[in-house]
Amino acid sequence: METPNPNVKMWQGNVACAEAALAAGCRFFAGYPITPSTEIAEVLSQRLPMVGGNFIQMEDEIAAMGAIIGASLGGAKAMTATSGPGFSLKQENIGFAAMAEVPCVIVNVQRGGPSTGLPTHAAQGEVMQSRWGTHGDHPIIVLSPFSVRETYDMTVRAFNLAEKYRTPVILLSDEIIGHLTEKVDVPPIEQMRIVNRKKPSVSPDNYLPYELNESDIPAMANFGDGYRYHVTGLAHDETGFPTNNPEKIQVQLDRLNRKIDRYRDDIVEIETHYTEDAEILVISFGSTSRSARRAVINAREKGIKAGLLRLKTIWPFPDKEIEVISDPVRKIIVAEMNLGQIAHEVEWATRRSKPVVRVNKINGEPITPNEIFNAIIAQD
Amino acid sequence: MDYLQYLRLDKMPHIWCDGCGHGIVLKSILRSIDKLEWDKNDIAMVSGIGCSSRTPGYVDFNTLHTTHGRALAFATGLKIASPRLHVIVVSGDGDATAIGGNHFIHAARRNIDITMIIYNNYIYGMTGGQVSPTTPSRKKASTAPYGNPDEPFDISRLAQAAGAAYVARSTVYHVGRTDKYIEQALLKPGFSVVEVLTPCPTSYGRRNKEGTAVDMMMAQKANSVGLERIKNMSDEELEGKIILGVFVDKDQKSYLTRYNEVVEQARNMK
Numbered sequence: 246m247e248t249p250n251p252n253v254k255m256w257q258g259n260v261a262c263a264e265a266a267l268a269a270g271c272r273f274f275a276g277y278p279i280t281p282s283t284e285i286a287e288v289l290s291q292r293l294p295m296v297g298g299n300f301i302q303m304e305d306e307i308a309a310m311g312a313i314i315g316a317s318l319g320g321a322k323a324m325t326a327t328s329g330p331g332f333s334l335k336q337e338n339i340g341f342a343a344m345a346e347v348p349c350v351i352v353n354v355q356r357g358g359p360s361t362g363l364p365t366h367a368a369q370g371e372v373m374q375s376r377w378g379t380h381g382d383h384p385i386i387v388l389s390p391f392s393v394r395e396t397y398d399m400t401v402r403a404f405n406l407a408e409k410y411r412t413p414v415i416l417l418s419d420e421i422i423g424h425l426t427e428k429v430d431v432p433p434i435e436q437m438r439i440v441n442r443k444k445p446s447v448s449p450d451n452y453l454p455y456e457l458n459e460s461d462i463p464a465m466a467n468f469g470d471g472y473r474y475h476v477t478g479l480a481h482d483e484t485g486f487p488t489n490n491p492e493k494i495q496v497q498l499d500r501l502n503r504k505i506d507r508y509r510d511d512i513v514e515i516e517t518h519y520t521e522d523a524e525i526l527v528i529s530f531g532s533t534s535r536s537a538r539r540a541v542i543n544a545r546e547k548g549i550k551a552g553l554l555r556l557k558t559i560w561p562f563p564d565k566e567i568e569v570i571s572d573p574v575r576k577i578i579v580a581e582m583n584l585g586q587i588a589h590e591v592e593w594a595t596r597r598s599k600p601v602v603r604v605n606k607i608n609g610e611p612i613t614p615n616e617i618f619n620a621i622i623a624q625d
Numbered sequence: 626m627d628y629l630q631y632l633r634l635d636k637m638p639h640i641w642c643d644g645c646g647h648g649i650v651l652k653s654i655l656r657s658i659d660k661l662e663w664d665k666n667d668i669a670m671v672s673g674i675g676c677s678s679r680t681p682g683y684v685d686f687n688t689l690h691t692t693h694g695r696a697l698a699f700a701t702g703l704k705i706a707s708p709r710l711h712v713i714v715v716s717g718d719g720d721a722t723a724i725g726g727n728h729f730i731h732a733a734r735r736n737i738d739i740t741m742i743i744y745n746n747y748i749y750g751m752t753g754g755q756v757s758p759t760t761p762s763r764k765k766a767s768t769a770p771y772g773n774p775d776e777p778f779d780i781s782r783l784a785q786a787a788g789a790a791y792v793a794r795s796t797v798y799h800v801g802r803t804d805k806y807i808e809q810a811l812l813k814p815g816f817s818v819v820e821v822l823t824p825c826p827t828s829y830g831r832r833n834k835e836g837t838a839v840d841m842m843m844a845q846k847a848n849s850v851g852l853e854r855i856k857n858m859s860d861e862e863l864e865g866k867i868i869l870g871v872f873v874d875k876d877q878k879s880y881l882t883r884y885n886e887v888v889e890q891a892r893n894m895k
Contacts (some may be wrong), residue, residue: 273706294891299705299884304731308698311691315671315702318689319710323702341692468687468703469710471666475682477690486636486682487690 252431258396258422259326261429262352263288265400266324268434270441271350272298273321275312277305277331280364281420282354285326306331310338313349317342318476320467322404326352328420329362332371332378339413340379341478346455346463346501348407348442350400352416354423355531357609366609367420369531372586375415376560382498384505386410386512387560389417389531393427399557405440406512410504411462417559419582421532421611445472453483455497461504505561514557515566519545523552525621526574528567528591529581530556533612537580540617551621556587564594571595578620580604580612626659628652633685640679642750644830644838646797646823647677650744653800653821654713655684657807669710671700673725675717676751676825677744694724697732700739708881711811714741718759719749722778726758733787736815737880742807743780743818746825754828765832780820785873790815792873796822798845802869809871815879822867 256264263285266274274293276286286302293300299316303309306327313323327335332353342349357363358370371378375387386406390396396418403414445452445464454474456463466472479487480494488494505512519541520526529537534555544551554570556563571577571591579588579601588603595601604620606612632655641647658668668686672678674693681688687710691699696714704712721729721743732739748766749755756766756773759780763772781794791813793806803821810817824830824841835841845867852870855863 273702275702291891294884294888295894297888297892301701301705303698303701304727307695308701308728308731311695311698312702312705314691315689315699315704316706317702318699319703319706321706323706337692338695338698467707468669468689469666469707473665473685473687475688475690477682478692479690 252433254429254431255426256393256429257284257424257426258390258393258418259284259354259424260288261393261397262326262400262416262418263292264431265397266350266404267292267296268437269401269404270322270439271324271404272296273313273316273323274299274325275301275303275309275316275323276325277303277309277327279306279328279331281356281423282326282328282352284423285352306334307338310335310351314338314342314345314347317347317349318468320469322348322408324350324352326354328354328356329358329371330360332374336378340381340383342413343379343383343385344478344501345476346411346465347413348411349413350403350407350416351413352418355417355419357607363609365420367532367582367611368607368609369419369533369582370586370607371417372559372581372583375417382502384412384502385560386412386414386505386558387417388414388557389559390422391531391534391555392422393425394429396422397429397431401437401439405438408440408442409462410508411442411465412505417531419531449473454485455481455483457483457496457500461500461507509561512558513561513563513566515563516555516557517570518553520552520554520570522550523574524550525576525578526552526554526571527578527580527617527621528554528556528587529579530559530587533580533582536612536614537617539614540621543614543618544621549621562590562594564590567591567594571599574599576600576602578602578604578617580617582606582612626656628655631655631658631665631684633683636683639683641676642827644824644826645676646746646842647680647744649797649800650742650803650821650823651680651683653803653807654742656804657811660808661811663711667709667711668713669703670713670715671696671703672715673720675720675749677715677717678720680715694720695728696720697725697728697739697741701732701737704737704739705881705884708738712739713811714739716741716743718743718745718747718780719757722758722780722783730783730787733784733789733816733818735880736788736790736877738815740810740813740817740819743820744823745780745820746823746829748825748829750825750828754832766829767832781818781872784818789818789873790875790877790879791817791871793818793871794820794822794869796845796849796867796869797824798842799849799869806871809874813874814882815877
């Protein structure tokens with residue numbers, strides 16, 4: 246009998262997320278129980294103390310979000326995990342993290358909504374909330390995994406992007422991926438790319454926590470490193486102190502939004518299947534893209550030139566990629582477990598130049614390959 | 626002592642109104658810190674939203690001005706991630722016990738190693754004098770024009786019931802007590818709370834005809850009674866009195882001590 250490979254695991258998506266967080270260097274997790282994300286907290290409550298890290302179950306979702314921001318300012322890589330109702334509660338503090346440019350990772354294992362909705366069933370209803378859930382114009386990065394292995398890789402990437410760009414990053418999973426058990430060939434930790442935030446190289450007297458520099462990403466000192474700076478959610482200038490000066494506010498908010506926009510090519514990832522000669526393009530993401538892939542394969546077996554574009558990055562939206570790939574096709578199908586949140590963006594990206602057919606479901610059941618296949622073969 | 630070494634003078638003038646007691650609380654905090662000779666780099670001051678929550682902007686520590694009511698949540702993460710920092714939360718009555726009430730009782734229950742200074746002025750000052758959880762019954766506020774129909778919280782008793790390791794109450798008139806209590810709180814392992822009553826002549830005093838800032842401080846003097854004296858007083862005598870003193874001073878394992886035991890246990894089980 247062969248010796249089992251210790252690096253090959255049978256994990257559910259939520260476990261892969263927790264393990265990846267540890268591998269990425271997460272040493273602080275604050276959470277609150279909510280289905281279907283709770284396993285992430287449960288695993289980390291066991292695993293974090295083993296590596297000298299900190300797990301804390303807070304009194305509510307809002308506190309969990311606040312705690313990870315505080316921990317990140319103290320120098321820890323920090324994460325929280327939740328689902329729809331909890332994600333709504335966290336929004337104000339997510340906005341704080343965006344405004345104060347504090348790296349952190351928020352996992353949203355999506356369930357059916359609105360409101361308490363369907364706690365144990367999947368949905369993809371927070372595409373727009375993850376982008377615009379908190380008030381005001383702000384940047385955000387949102388990634389969406391379609392498998393357990395990708396949950397692992399994307400969780401690591403979420404930390405890397407958060408650290409690199411000093412921003413909250415949202416991992417938009419869903420109940421199906423979170424609770425799906427699959428084989429994961431865990432990459433050796435020494436082969437993984439781990440990014441850490443850039444620390445200031447100047448003396449404390451010359452440190453500007455929100456410096457307008459060439460990269461648009463200011464260096465970040467930990468509290469206690471001797472830099473004694475001020476962090477606020479109020480509009481602030483380069484020094485971090487509040488200001489009402491319109492010019493100073495404008496340059497800071499311009500930089501804040503630009504720092505993600507200008508690096509969107511580094512952030513945006515997509516995956517394509519059979520798109521080279523496709524006449525019909527299916528666009529999907531997360532668990533629904535598994536059905537979409539099967540539908541496209543089934544169509545190809547019948548000689549229908551269908552292709553799949555899977556969005557790995559949701560925000561910044563892969564508009565340029567969609568525009569190019571969809572250019573030769575005559576029809577686009579967007580399959581998603583909401584009422585068209587991605588489809589709307591696709592119509593915008595393609596300037597409504599071709600029909601965008603929506604395959605939607607919000608009753609808690611997954612969209613089946615057949616439902617997407619039927620949309621592929623439907624007469625226009 | 627030299628206050629200037631702790632102040633960010635370029636951020637002055639501060640936003641507090643003439644006659645506001647908040648500056649007196651700030652000086653008590655600075656005197657207590659100075660007495661302990663703590664390095665400014667090792668101090669983090671965290672606040673939420675409100676007049677008192679502007680304090681961190683004026684002091685030369687690691688300072689964090691968070692969302693309304695959530696200072697303790699941010700501070701909890703900061704303290705756990707960076708335990709060598711002395712984490713001080715400053716908050717007002719509305720910030721601490723209305724929108725932040727849940728975090729307040731849970732920080733006390735958890736006995737997290739944080740000192741919280743609550744500036745209690747019975748009112749939402751920054752937004753113009755709305756009724757707060759500590760506005761006395763029947764007193765007027767911009768959102769209680771007929772008088773407050775509610776009963777107020779007793780912040781110190783609330784902290785005591787929720788499990789804080791150290792709880793004391795003073796007023797800005799009683800600076801000696803305030804200095805001593807803040808110093809004791811800063812030295813206390815676990816969650817320590819100092820409630821300081823501070824007059825808001827602009828938004829509370831004017832509407833309730835309590836006179837000038839000085840009149841309001843003299844009223845603090847006249848209406849206060851030390852905790853040590855209340856045993857011998859009748860309920861009638863205690864009516865309307867502000868009870869000052871140390872309500873709790875107990876030794877119990879702090880959150881960090883207990884969490885370190887968890888880490889030891891987890892490492893031994895590996």
